[in-house]
Amino acid sequence: MKARVLQSTGSWYLVKSEFGQLLSCRLPGRFKQEDISSTNPIAVGDEVVVKQDEESRDFVINEILKRKNYIVRQSPRQKHLKHIIASNIDRAILVMTISQPRTSLGFLDRFLVIAEAYHIPITIVVNKTDIFSTKDQLAFNKINEIYTKIGYDIVPISAKMQQGIDIIQSLMNGKTSLLIGHSGVGKSSIVNEINPQLNLKTAKLSNKWNKGTHTTTFATMYEIFENSFIIDTPGIKELFVIEIEPEELGGYFKEIRNYSTKCQYNNCLHENEPNCAVKQAVVDGEIAASRYESYLAILDNIRSVDYWER
Numbered sequence: 001m002k003a004r005v006l007q008s009t010g011s012w013y014l015v016k017s018e019f020g021q022l023l024s025c026r027l028p029g030r031f032k033q034e035d036i037s038s039t040n041p042i043a044v045g046d047e048v049v050v051k052q053d054e055e056s057r058d059f060v061i062n063e064i065l066k067r068k069n070y071i072v073r074q075s076p077r078q079k080h081l082k083h084i085i086a087s088n089i090d091r092a093i094l095v096m097t098i099s100q101p102r103t104s105l106g107f108l109d110r111f112l113v114i115a116e117a118y119h120i121p122i123t124i125v126v127n128k129t130d131i132f133s134t135k136d137q138l139a140f141n142k143i144n145e146i147y148t149k150i151g152y153d154i155v156p157i158s159a160k161m162q163q164g165i166d167i168i169q170s171l172m173n174g175k176t177s178l179l180i181g182h183s184g185v186g187k188s189s190i191v192n193e194i195n196p197q198l199n200l201k202t203a204k205l206s207n208k209w210n211k212g213t214h215t216t217t218f219a220t221m222y223e224i225f226e227n228s229f230i231i232d233t234p235g236i237k238e239l240f241v242i243e244i245e246p247e248e249l250g251g252y253f254k255e256i257r258n259y260s261t262k263c264q265y266n267n268c269l270h271e272n273e274p275n276c277a278v279k280q281a282v283v284d285g286e287i288a289a290s291r292y293e294s295y296l297a298i299l300d301n302i303r304s305v306d307y308w309e310r
Helices: 029-034 105-117 134-150 165-172 187-194 246-252 254-260 277-283 289-304
Strands: 002-008 012-017 022-026 047-052 059-064 070-074 082-087 091-097 122-127 153-156 176-180 220-225 228-232
Touching (some): 012 047, 091 165, 254 289
């Protein structure tokens, strides 16, 4: 029977069958041998076929069905491998905070590139507006200006004060949504506000480092309301872009993609080439300097990963 993976704990997988059953399944060794480029051949969100083993009576994942899409990152423990964060996603929701903890624009831009590369619509959610200082408000205004101009939706919310939660809920209606961001930005708190019955564990920031502590250990999919699912992920500290060639990168920055058609060279990488329309747009203020800096940083990162199989 068909099922969908709700949680992966390494050796066992929690799935929900097409008949509504929650089953604990194991994975045959052949899958791990077949997909040696990934630390997890099966990811949360995958649609699979399961059967019951005649001898052990365990449920076993027999087949992985074709993915509509997926989000991938470099494995934090095995740098030469990739890790699939989740699959079959209708929308990604990146939760960030201006402070306590601070989300860097570099992290934001890296995830936007990944979402663009795998054709996943994304909404940027800025949480903890209730603790905005004057400086925080100015920083938010600048971020809002930069990213709405490009074409991204930014939703300011306060999970603590239950402000803006209805907007997030409407975005998730009838969809499978991926919730991602640093530890401490309030992902689990948002889920709890949408569906208090889930009662996900939350934690305060570390006093020493003013950073979040991990409360979500494994990526897990929850049915928050009928036919609407959310994938809550562990807080991600670093995010490296993989599976993208240097000459492809500009195509995943919306504004760079638009201006690159005016460059003198079709293969312009927007670094030192003459008559580069992208660099001129940065000088003219049409492309934000922070976005261009992110582009160059990611380009450098892609080139430095010489061990990655290209």
